[in-house]
Amino acid sequence: MEKNRNGIRPDRETAYVSLPPSTMLNPAPVVLVSCAEKGRPANRNMVTVAWAGTVNSDPPMVSVSLRKERYSHGLILESGEFVVNLVDEAMAKAVDFCGVRSGRDLDKAAETGLSYLSAEGMETAPAVAGAPVHLCCRVKQVLELGSHDLFLAEVAAVQVRKDLLDEKGGVHLEKARLIAYSHGLYQQLGSVIGFFGWSVARQDVLERRLAQVAVRPAEGSRSRLASAGKPHPKKTVRKPGKRQQSP
Numbered sequence: 242m243e244k245n246r247n248g249i250r251p252d253r254e255t256a257y258v259s260l261p262p263s264t265m266l267n268p269a270p271v272v273l274v275s276c277a278e279k280g281r282p283a284n285r286n287m288v289t290v291a292w293a294g295t296v297n298s299d300p301p302m303v304s305v306s307l308r309k310e311r312y313s314h315g316l317i318l319e320s321g322e323f324v325v326n327l328v329d330e331a332m333a334k335a336v337d338f339c340g341v342r343s344g345r346d347l348d349k350a351a352e353t354g355l356s357y358l359s360a361e362g363m364e365t366a367p368a369v370a371g372a373p374v375h376l377c378c379r380v381k382q383v384l385e386l387g388s389h390d391l392f393l394a395e396v397a398a399v400q401v402r403k404d405l406l407d408e409k410g411g412v413h414l415e416k417a418r419l420i421a422y423s424h425g426l427y428q429q430l431g432s433v434i435g436f437f438g439w440s441v442a443r444q445d446v447l448e449r450r451l452a453q454v455a456v457r458p459a460e461g462s463r464s465r466l467a468s469a470g471k472p473h474p475k476k477t478v479r480k481p482g483k484r485q486q487s488p
């Protein structure tokens with residue numbers, strides 16, 4: 242087969258078609274972002290956001306992209322605060338509603354049955370009751386990108402629903418029934434198929450961790466799972482007491 246100057250097969254020989262540039266980065270972590278009016282904290286709102294992400298570990302920072310015309314955009318710009326509420330299957334319908342109706346026109350809490358709680362470290366922004374996790378955020382920068390403004394924010398506090406903690410205080414988000422958003426569809430996450438570093442984990446670690454989580458290997462991953470416990474040729478030595486960070 243003929244190759245191009247990079248040593249790979251030309252596009253037309255592959256199984257792909259080219260589409261115009263778009264934001265087809267999926268799945269996206271759909272969340273409810275709660276906020277309130279500066280000086281009038283009883284005027285609260287929730288907005289559904291899929292353009293949200295983790296952008297820094299230390300300090301912990303997240304981003305949320307909002308169109309200027311969203312009612313929440315003005316509230317967050319003025320107050321400098323918002324709470325990112327992770328959402329679960331039970332909240333899915335309310336999440337959709339908060340993404341197709343504006344707080345300018347109605348009270349989304351009254352319409353959906355969701356309610357607000359106070360959020361640690363926030364002067365104005367509330368959290369959404371029942372959400373598995375609240376990330377209480379202070380805005381550090383606003384970048385005007387075009388269609389959306391990117392709110393870069395530092396996570397000032399995190400609140401986790403108590404039933405997601407084990408007796409040692411470990412957080413078990415796998416029990417939260419979180420949902421994702423992918424190309425216009427809300428989807429369940431499905432079963433656990435691995436854990437951070439499982440591809441290179443030692444056999445004893447693999448067995449211990451797999452026993453802790455209900456792992457049902459995805460089709461085709463059985464062989465990878467079986468070989469995952471073999472010693473890795475370039476085994477990295479972890480510093481004692483230092484927990485491995487996710488990327």
Ligand SMILES: Cc1cc2nc3c(=O)[nH]c(=O)nc-3n(C[C@H](O)[C@H](O)[C@H](O)COP(=O)(O)O)c2cc1C
Binds near residue numbers: 271308336341344
């Ligand atoms: C699944 C989903 C994801 C959405 N993601 C975003 C987003 O990332 N940014 C945005 O500006 N609007 C997003 N929207 C649209 C807003 O949630 C929607 O316009 C909402 O009604 C605005 O509410 P507000 O005017 O009360 O702020 C999304 C809607 C849905 C249903």
